[in-house]
Amino acid sequence: MGILLSMSVNAVDREEHKAIYLGRLSNYVAWPTTTESNNQNEFFNICMLGVDTFKGFLQSTYAEKSIKHQPVKIHYVDSIENIPECQLLFISLSEKKIITEILAYIGNKPVLTVSEVRGFAENNGIIQFYMQAQKVRLKINNQAALNHGLKISAKLLAIAKVIE
Numbered sequence: 001m002g003i004l005l006s007m008s009v010n011a012v013d014r015e016e017h018k019a020i021y022l023g024r025l026s027n028y029v030a031w032p033t034t035t036e037s038n039n040q041n042e043f044f045n046i047c048m049l050g051v052d053t054f055k056g057f058l059q060s061t062y063a064e065k066s067i068k069h070q071p072v073k074i075h076y077v078d079s080i081e082n083i084p085e086c087q088l089l090f091i092s093l094s095e096k097k098i099i100t101e102i103l104a105y106i107g108n109k110p111v112l113t114v115s116e117v118r119g120f121a122e123n124n125g126i127i128q129f130y131m132q133a134q135k136v137r138l139k140i141n142n143q144a145a146l147n148h149g150l151k152i153s154a155k156l157l158a159i160a161k162v163i164e
Helices: 011-026 036-039 059-062 093-106 143-145 154-158
Strands: 044-049 070-077 086-091 112-115 128-133 135-141 162-164
Touching: 011 044, 011 059, 011 086, 011 112, 011 128, 044 059, 059 070, 059 086, 086 093, 093 112, 135 143, 135 154, 143 162
Parallel strands: 044 070, 044 086, 086 112, 112 128, 135 162
Antiparallel strands: 128 135
């Protein structure tokens, strides 16, 4: 499976493409093998914090799919305190005012944090979606990933703007 992140998208399709990319990104990230979230969960948990910008497409895309050989479970979360154990946390634009608090709450847990909030990667978020020339692009803070015990593949780093 190739990495597809340079596709031109219109505003309607943009959110659907981002939802698809979330699962694909997971294929290029290695989580620590002995983490609590890997050992105790039978699911690959994707959490969506804030307003569902994907308009239900995340749920319909991964309803019958698996990631890392685990069935996917989507959790819609309305506050920091309600974030369950998850491998991937997407932080909606609606939460941009509390990004610092969210990242502090996550700490260095092995959670892949993803958002489209401007400056997310520069402020210790791991992967940031941004638009450039009508295409969805990525910024990756590789040091933040390493701090969370995550290893991002060279293939993914090669197609992203890497923030060190």
